[in-house]
Amino acid sequence: MPARRGMISSKGLPAGRMRALSTLSWWLICAQFKTRRAATLLSMLAIALGVALGYAIHLINDAALSDFSRAMKSVQGDPDAVIAARDSAGSVPLATINAIARDPAVLLVAAVIETRVRIDNAPTPVRLIGIDVFSAAAVMPDLLPRQDEQAAAPNILDGGVYASPALLDQLSHGVKGSQGKEGKDSGTRAGDTLKLLRGEQQWLATLAGDLPAARPGDLLLVADIAWVQARFGPADAVSEGRVRLAPDTDLASWRQAWAQRLPAGLLIRAADDDSARVSNLSRAYRVNLNVLALVALLTGTFLVFATQLTAVAQRSTQFALLGVLGLSPRMRLLQVLLEGVAIGVPGALLGLALGYTLAVAFTQLLGGDLGGGYFAGSAPLIVPAPAPALLFLALGCLASLAGASYPAYLNRMQPLAQALKTGFAQRPPAEAALAAHSGTSWHSRHSWLARLRTLSSLPLQPPLLALAAFALAQLPPLFELPLAGYASIALVLVVGIASAPLLTQLLFGWLSAQPLPAPQRIALQNVAQAPLMAQVAASGLIVSFALTASMVIMVSSFRIAVDEWLDHVLPAPLYLRSKATPLPQDLLGALTQPDAPFAKVERMANAALTIDPQRPQVALLIREIEPRDPAARLPFTGPLLAPPAAMPAVWISEPMAEIYRLAPAQTLQLPLLGRQVPVFIGGVWRDYGRQFGAVVISREDYQQLGGDFQPTDLALWTLPGQEAQASAWLAPWAEQYGLEVADSAAIRRLSLSIFDKSFAVTYALEAAAMLIGLFGLAVTLAASVWLRARELATLGALGFDRRMLSHAVMLEGALIAAVGLLIGLACGIAIGAILTHVVNPQAFHWRMTLAIPWAVVFAGAAITLAAAVLASRYAARQATRLPVAQVLANAQ
Incomplete structure (x- = not known):
């Protein structure tokens, strides 16, 4: 015009x-x-x-x-680079530090010794860091101590120790000092004497000041490196050397050159390696949560x-x-x-x-x-x-824009003359032409085969999409993330949404032909003939319930697997640990005496190994385990293999096998005791406690390799009927050395509570998705009422009262919800299987058996259905408020 x-x-x-x-x-x-x-x-x-x-x-x-x-x-x-041992129990020889310091490309090397000690038998160890105050000023300024000038205390070079503000606060609130007074009464200040303990060894140190630049929450003690070395060792080595290079030095070339000269047990890592390692700690967990948020x-x-x-x-x-x-x-x-x-x-x-x-x-x-x-x-x-x-603002706008796109398209395609005469047409002319070309009538109540042929001509074909989803689930991870698994989950949701129109028309069309009361039959027939709004409502519930059901299935499968795993890894009734510090020898000796109420004592030690500088460390577990029968202590997932003669055997966890692509019968070069030790992989065991891998080696093999076995944990089997006596026997030792004693039941409860806490945020995401889905059902049913105003008004004019109309609309809501829940349950089971068998192994390196909690899932479906019926009352009220005369007059 x-x-x-x-x-x-x-x-x-x-x-x-x-x-x-x-x-x-x-x-x-x-x-x-x-x-x-x-x-x-x-x-x-x-x-x-x-x-x-x-x-x-x-x-x-x-x-x-x-x-x-x-x-x-x-x-x-x-620092520009850090020289460290691959084994957490290892050290860097002073000869190596001195050789690096003589390199013309090196400005300085700040040597550091770090260990863990207890203060006056406190239950929590603190980090004791020995530094050279002169080199630390250039590399580690936050560790520089501040001398308290008002106290008669030695400075750092004379043996004074310095505490972080957080540690001073802790010492002043409840830690007993060496004079026998409670810190909360007298306070801990410069000049006081602290008793430092590591195992059965004890030293007295004088608190000389604080660490003003230490971060809040850091529990640190800093002392002169020579003072720490003389008391805690090592004698001719340090824990790390932190290197500052000359400004014109190329870091990559320097690292490569020195990496070839260092012993096999040492490594050079850059500051960027530490940042990458920190990011890798939680990357999969972060991506998982973000994907769930996007589903909401x-x-x-x-x-x-x-x-x-x-x-x-x-x-x-x-x-x-x-x-x-x-x-x-x-x-x-x-x-x-x-x-x-x-x-x-x-x-x-x-x-x-x-x-x-x-x-x-x-x-x-x-x-x-x-x-x-x-x-x-x-x-x-x-x-x-x-x-x-701004990015999340744009995501919200794009989601809203996507929701408005198809209604906008329908508005654009509305025939003006038809809209002025009869109102809105749910199907644009292009779709009507498609139906006509197929030779079928969408208003026919009995041409089911014709409807199937028409729907099969649409571009979204659920069987093909389901095959594509299955194929994606077989792909390996990309960039160490289950991206193909996420795409498979998205396709499963698309399959559910694409199948909603067919199931909606079949169900409502079949029900409309049944001998039902007239209002319900006519209302159902109208939905079957124009099912767009019913499909929208069902699709919203499909997505929300599929998400909820899948997470319930995955979490239930995981929790059952963890529960069974705890049965295997907690065989003893009592456990004692010292939190990474060696257990005192006098305690270990007392446990072997005849008066000790224990039938068996199993000693354990823990360390850490750096295999890849950009990955988190791998746990080294040294166990008193029988090499010929490791299955008695470890839950293996496959066959056990015997090692060749004169080669020690190790058993790796599932996460380590996944991350480093290892398998039984392979030879692994293990960075142990300052060298690369060839070990035989005898099997893979299930471990839900250490996401980034663990290696178990027997105490016998570790000592034969030259390792110093210093137990940090004990598993204790009490004599029959002496459980109470065992706890009483351990109490004074725990009090004297600040040890922790727990029974297996308490450890199980704590482990499961940590598990539940780790999934707490997913429950919030599920609740939000279900809430949005129910909102969508209420709004969509109300929209359906408006779209069928003429039909409902006609029913009112023919004598159907408000109660009959209300029941008809609520029946629609219940059936639409049932369709959404039925498809959502099928999609939820499929997504739960993908989460359990694809996403979890690829993202978190844990495998488990799929376990569907049918009672919980059906209870959730029943609650959702009841909530959907209540939500449909909103639409029912809209239907009963339609101005019948005005609607019919406008239809003329």
């Missing part, structure tokens, strides 16, 4: 008419918000919840990683879809009139998209504010690791940055 005076055109508009068009667009947006306040508010809330969960997870993870990196930097300083945002997209489709349907006559007056189809499409953005922007902004609030709350309740156990004890400060906030 050519543009004339007073008419609206999308091309060639002068500035004044462009302003008029903008005013019209703004007026339409405001009118929609005023007339559909509840649905619009729910849509905004859905977008806000999805954005809030994703943004909160990002803020927490970013803050935790930054906080952990700062913690490492405060102790390690800012996807569920919100369905709610926006329902809201916008209803708004388009209600105003189809208005849009048709504007089209007749000159508003082009393109402008009608853009108007609906703008309304979608108008929902997304405030929803996303609200989500950012809510996400920040959730991040602060989660860090206080669960810590910076969200219960994952990666940054224990960390409650970092949440500091938002502009770029991530």
